[in-house]
Amino acid sequence: MSLTVGPISAAEHVAFVRKQRSVSFLQTPAWGRVKTEWRSESLGWYAGRTLVGAGLVLHRPVPRLERFTLAYLPQGPAIDSPGEIDAWLDPLAAHLKADGAFAIRLGPPVRTNTWSAAQVKEGIADPGIERLTELPSQQTDPLGARVTSQLRDAGWLPQYPEDGFGAGQPQFTYELPLRNLDGQSRTEDDLLTGMNQLWRRNIKKAAKEGVEVTVGEDLKAFHDLYVHTAERDRFTPRPLRYFEAMFAAMSAEDPERIELYLARHQGDLVAAAILVRVGGHAWYSYGASSTEKREVRGSNACQWAMIRDSLAAGCDVYDLRGITPTLDADDPHVGLIQFKVGTGGQAVRYVGEWDLPLRPMVYRAFDLYMRRRRSLKRRGR
Structure with a gap:
């Protein structure tokens, strides 16, 4: 299946969500309007001219490097056939890298x-x-094992710590x-x-x-x-x-x-x-x-x-x-x-949240910044 990714309007996104049985509320356009500290956009996956998937992407800039962003899809994206997730994520990575993302973080809603x-x-x-x-x-869901394996083989990095709670959504x-x-x-x-x-x-x-x-x-x-x-x-x-x-x-x-x-x-x-x-x-x-x-x-x-x-x-x-x-x-x-x-x-x-570094040097700088920030927070500073 050949897929392409591009921007869609909020109305198109909402219409797609209404046709689905299960989509996280964190993957609705409204959630982008709640998270005002992030820039949000709706993206769609197309098979030919048919919209077959959608996702809310939240963009957060890197401190001192505002032209680069972390592109985050909490509990998303909403796609069919997640067992072939690499076919969905490859065009997403290409689109977001061209748009200035230094990394993608997402958490496929797969058990x-x-x-x-x-x-x-x-x-x-x-x-x-x-x-x-x-x-x-x-x-045990074999789909979850398959998605985990595909993400790892494609270079995605798991973000869930031992307690199951990280910077994003719990595992x-x-x-x-x-x-x-x-x-x-x-x-x-x-x-x-x-x-x-x-x-x-x-x-x-x-x-x-x-x-x-x-x-x-x-x-x-x-x-x-x-x-x-x-x-x-x-x-x-x-x-x-x-x-x-x-x-x-x-x-x-x-x-x-x-x-x-x-x-x-x-x-x-x-x-x-x-x-x-x-x-x-x-x-x-x-x-x-x-x-x-x-x-x-x-x-x-x-x-x-x-x-x-x-x-x-x-x-x-x-x-x-x-x-x-x-x-x-x-x-x-x-x-x-x-x-x-x-x-x-x-x-x-x-399966938890995973990162794909698109610009490794910027990603490492961001990771170091977040580690220091968490350390200071734990020490109450």
Whole structure:
């Protein structure tokens, strides 16, 4: 198959996305308008005159060498037949190099392995198991192995560190399938049965306590709770204007793309979360919870409302997004995994993010700059 790559309009890109069953929201034109610190463009793959693939490319310039950029396709591109990925990426590399890119970074949305909730729980309980990859996977996808091999043979460099989190998107996620293996939608009872006893009890507890979950537009209320959560859990929160831009851009592209869920108990906001949907894929994107009234289980109520709405919308999967592969009970990250495992579902490993240096000297300079920057960040400078 002979393919060519060239710019497409945002309208053409959106039209292509709407025809696909599964495209990451990070590969929509709207996401380019959210990431204002990057220059964005939509590219299309053509077989003859037919548009057969599309990708959002985010460009970041090199410090002091602004004419060169890192070209980044998060969780992309959206292409058919990823098993022949070299046929897709060769024309992409030629186009981006001519456009001034010194390297390409991308993360094809292709799975390599999955582990069931039961396996993950057993691994956490076993003191001899420290990492998810030490467990035999429930399913190994030969397509993932093939894509990994093709990328490596073509000179692409893997970017995922040992913990699965790098500068971009995580390699490991936790996902709740909303369809059975035969393709039929699961029922709410099916999903509740698949959850662990604690999750079922917490959902019932929230309902008994009178927690009410609504879909609203009060981003300021969400952000206040999110900042509170950040202070408690010791992470750096994004500013309110980031979420305002996110809702404005994504809602303009599709009015059902993004929604804010607010859980209240006797008028008090106890939890909030953001849900994003594209085609058959739904993502739990951001969440927040109050320190007070944790006993009413607002977070579980929020999650259950988003899961039910995703199921009702005909989605294939509810994605709880990134996890680290650690199963060491003493690791602080394992609590997040345990929370997500409680939904049932499965841990998923993707091929991860890869770099292709197009101008090796500039790439090495950029890599050195990023290493120094991460080192200073770790030392709090």
